[in-house]
Amino acid sequence: MARPTLSDVARRAGLSPTAASLILNDRPSRLSEDAAERVRNAARELGYRPNMAARSLRTKSQTIGFVSDFITLAGFGGQLIHGAMLEARKTEHVLLITETEQDPLVPQAIAESGVERSEPGVATAAINALLDRLPEGIVYAAARSQPVNVPEAARSVPVVLLNASTSGEPVCSVLPDEYAGGRSIAGLLVDNNFSDGIVIVGGSRAAIHDPASTPAVSRRMDGIFSTFDEHDIAPMAQVECPIWDSQAGYTAVKALIDSHKSFDALLCLNDRLAFGAYQALAEAGLHIPDDVSVVSFDDDPLASYLRPQLTTAALPFREMGELAVRLLLDPDAEKREYLVTMPVQLRSSLRPQN
The missing domain is CATH 3.40.50.2300 (Response regulator)
Structure with a gap:
């Protein structure tokens, strides 16, 4: 008889393998207690035992998901990513980056960028691919500073918005002041x-x-x-x-x-x-x-x-990326808006009036 897999447990509990994995590995998530109980019951009924070798390999490389819309095409996107990577490296985390090329933002921003919209479901698929790697959480970044809708798929783990805000549930968001x-x-x-x-x-x-x-x-x-x-x-x-x-x-x-x-x-x-x-x-x-x-x-x-x-x-942007990762890894971070100072670069295009 084949050994029960995580997918078998998830199927019986009526959840995704990612959700089942979060519960069975006692990882932080926003899943309900009812969902957690269904997963545990399914694991007991099937006699599921985790693959300890695979778990050991996973824990050697702590990961943080970085999801954006079309940030690699934006002039300053590299600085946001670079800052996040620098901060992740300090805590021995690996930044896993994916881009949806969709428009959880304002539609005209996509049009002006010249990016064609992806087929529906790309954002969810990209996020699920990250969640399968059991990240500590997800930094959800926007190329242009504006409100976003956090995809439902991302809400099973801690999320920090970078260069974005939301009018929905309380969440940490990092913006320029x-x-x-x-x-x-x-x-x-x-x-x-x-x-x-x-x-x-x-x-x-x-x-x-x-x-x-x-x-x-x-x-x-x-x-x-x-x-x-x-x-x-x-x-x-x-x-x-x-x-x-x-x-x-x-x-x-x-x-x-x-x-x-x-x-x-x-x-x-x-x-x-x-x-x-x-x-x-x-x-x-x-x-x-x-x-x-x-x-x-x-x-x-x-x-x-x-x-x-x-x-x-x-x-x-680099400082914003660094702060987003620090907030993501801080379980006590207050869910609110964090503003980062825009330093003035005083150069030679300004001359005092007499």
Whole structure:
């Protein structure tokens, strides 16, 4: 008679092999006590005995699952993964990475990325493949900072959201502190005596409460305007750009120059917009920072290679990845939002006003 397998136990209990394994190995999970009892009863009735050799091999390599949407195609995705790997290595864990290429996020984010949607069930299949390796838990990461829906398949183990949030059940989520970052960049302009000639490139104050805007954009804008309001500063123009890329930045600033309006500083909502702004200013014979100062957000790797180098608030993706793994491995971590400081990289694109 063949020796009963884990799959036999799971089938009799009406659960997946992953769920049965979590229960029989006393691993943390969110499975109900009723489900746990069904698995234990099925194991007793079948005479199931775990394969101790296989269990021994598994425990030599502790694992953490890292699930994302299409993060490998995002400019900063590598830093999130690198930070998570560094922290996992400190505790002798192995990071197992998979990507769903699906849209638990906002559908237009997928469309703008150029990624084709996968067939339904890819996310669940990817997560189940990780769960079969009995990870300590799963870091669920998004390429763009916005709300996500955690797939049901991931909820049998601890989950930490990385660069994402949820309005559902309490969970640890790690995000950049966009509000403080907005205040820091706006504060630089205030501290350097800019007031009447500031132009915001990329969005307007309406984004703070726009339901279509992501929380990251809303918080960034809220931080900017909270600082300006404190100092009675009103930007002379707010140029909205549906897509934050270099072409949009170039087009917006060229139109501003062609309107013959005089301005002193461009506050670009991300570095790619600033890259386009640099080009438009150069074509018009305007020099940075002598004629116009430029500040921005993200700290794209190219920001320090521009001439003059771009002053920008960095997205702290490596630190966020590290924190996500620390929270995942801390059983006492409070289930709430954790914000990571966006450090300002003060470079030569900013010159004080007289």
